[in-house]
Amino acid sequence: MSSSEFDLIESILRSQSLRRDDVTLGIGDDCALLDVPQGMELAVSLDTLVSGRHFFPDAAPELIGHKVLAVNLSDLAAMGAEPAWVTMGLTLPDADEEWLAGFMRGFSALSSNYGVQLVGGDTTSGPLTVSLQVHGLVPAGKAIRRSGARPGDLVFVSHTIGDAGLALAMLQGRITPTDELQTLRQRLESPQPRIELGIALREVATAAIDLSDGLASDLGHICERSQCGAVIETHELPLSDAVRTLSDWRLAVSAGDDYELCFTIDSSRQERVTQLSKELDLRLTCIGKIRQQPGIDFLSSGGSCESNLQGYDHFPESDS
Amino acid sequence: MSSSEFDLIESILRSQSLRRDDVTLGIGDDCALLDVPQGMELAVSLDTLVSGRHFFPDAAPELIGHKVLAVNLSDLAAMGAEPAWVTMGLTLPDADEEWLAGFMRGFSALSSNYGVQLVGGDTTSGPLTVSLQVHGLVPAGKAIRRSGARPGDLVFVSHTIGDAGLALAMLQGRITPTDELQTLRQRLESPQPRIELGIALREVATAAIDLSDGLASDLGHICERSQCGAVIETHELPLSDAVRTLSDWRLAVSAGDDYELCFTIDSSRQERVTQLSKELDLRLTCIGKIRQQPGIDFLSSGGSCESNLQGYDHFPESDS
CATH class of the missing domain: 3.90.650.10 (PurM-like C-terminal domain)
Structure with missing residues (x-):
């Protein structure tokens, strides 16, 4: 992909409207900066979904965007954590604008539902793979193990x-x-x-x-x-x-x-x-x-x- | 890969000896639980490295393990954050024990240097891709943007x-x-x-x-x-x-x-x-x-x- 194609991807990733107060700095710097309230523990989980293994290669991009986030949020649910932030590593064979817009529609609909903000990510060229890390908050000592x-x-x-x-x-x-x-x-x-x-x-x-x-x-x-x-x-x-x-x-x-x-x-x-x-x-x-x-x-x-x-x-x- | 091969991978990932006091719960549950001290902001960055794009497919696994972590830690360095934890999404074409042991040697040598603990991850079968999220700590308001x-x-x-x-x-x-x-x-x-x-x-x-x-x-x-x-x-x-x-x-x-x-x-x-x-x-x-x-x-x-x-x-x- 050319650098202008990566710019396109970045702009689509940034297009989400959700803004949380506890995000000091979102997408666009070397790191995101996040504020974990006192008395809360941070619960994190990273999952990778590979095309052909976790979803059909020809599945609707909306559904892939939904499912990638849903399976990660499910890990937070199992700990009793409240979803807060997510980062995404997106490896794409090409910069298919339509596919990407569909993927983000599915992703954003679910992330808005739970007030989860996309705070960072990385886009690379390669076989279709999505890695997502979710970050949740749970009162210290209260997580379900x-x-x-x-x-x-x-x-x-x-x-x-x-x-x-x-x-x-x-x-x-x-x-x-x-x-x-x-x-x-x-x-x-x-x-x-x-x-x-x-x-x-x-x-x-x-x-x-x-x-x-x-x-x-x-x-x-x-x-x-x-x-x-x-x-x-x-x-x-x-x-x-x-x-x-x-x-x-x-x-x-x-x-x-x-x-x-x-x-x-x-x-x-x-x-x-x-x-x-x-x-x-x-x-x-x-x-x-x-x-x-x-x-x-x-x-x-x-x-x-x-x-x-x-x-x-x-x-x-x-x-x- | 069979489930026993995944078990092998998990056991290698868990083989690191570093244990931080602020990790309430490490690898082995739905999420890791982490303790962010009061007055500190959490700095996070996720990077994906794809074989053939970010490293030569035949590069020594020790060097890949080192580089994957080094480029992520470099993002923390740029913000002035102190490294704390890392999660890894590892997609592998097969369960090559020797390759994986080499990869973990390179990874662990560098993570030990900086006191970074691997707290979670996901292993999947597919084209060689490594997604890493680093988590660092920086006094609130002091990150370099x-x-x-x-x-x-x-x-x-x-x-x-x-x-x-x-x-x-x-x-x-x-x-x-x-x-x-x-x-x-x-x-x-x-x-x-x-x-x-x-x-x-x-x-x-x-x-x-x-x-x-x-x-x-x-x-x-x-x-x-x-x-x-x-x-x-x-x-x-x-x-x-x-x-x-x-x-x-x-x-x-x-x-x-x-x-x-x-x-x-x-x-x-x-x-x-x-x-x-x-x-x-x-x-x-x-x-x-x-x-x-x-x-x-x-x-x-x-x-x-x-x-x-x-x-x-x-x-x-x-x-x-």
């Missing part, structure tokens, strides 16, 4: 799981597409980060994680870090009608890209979760229990038990 | 400039390689971020920038942001014997990758800069003056004047 689950805690999950995995299976031709594909596809391409839930859970959850690799794998991370295991009741898993009809709970726990929250609570706090579900108008389902013994067992209502369900590897066929 | 230069200010540059550009020209066959190539190559592949200088300049400089795209281009950014121009005396430019003999000042001001600091001071502070040069054992050369009139003029001792010298575009032949 993966390591706090204790035997006897109840395991919850938000909304439904498996829809994104089913959409992907249809798009990849592993399951025959049906009329539901359009709705399911939204769940894959336009995930909603559960920011409000994460913030509300600061005072309730003992541990939390966002579901990016699938429940089996991600709950596994909580168990590993908390040195415990879990028993999941498969008939309690919140599945959409489409997942229930066209597939089953195995897909729902092994497919990724849900970006729902999985969290654990002390069993005495169950009523507060019921209340939260009403306040946020968001389905929160108790799906099982934490136990001392390592590993995760999936129990059916008939009494059969399955273990060792691996997390789903996105687009495995494109792997080297 | 690009926008503070005033007519009459003196323009300084650290060490020598053009050596990296000459090395690149030799490696690309644009200039016939000589015995000096090995020494020059170090300047290209193993730049030293001027952190101590940047911190010392907080109380001295009116503006600063690090030289990544070449003096003409980077000083141009200071002028643009400060709404002024500059006159540079070409015979004052600090050139190594190699650059002086094998090329000339035009290469030195248009080639990039120096990662030296260019800064401006009020003319009354010149003695302090002389003192700093001794304290840091680092050459600091006055090369010209800021003026009101926009644009940069390069004046020779013979009285001739050249303008509009563009910054150098790295590896332009590999561009699309």
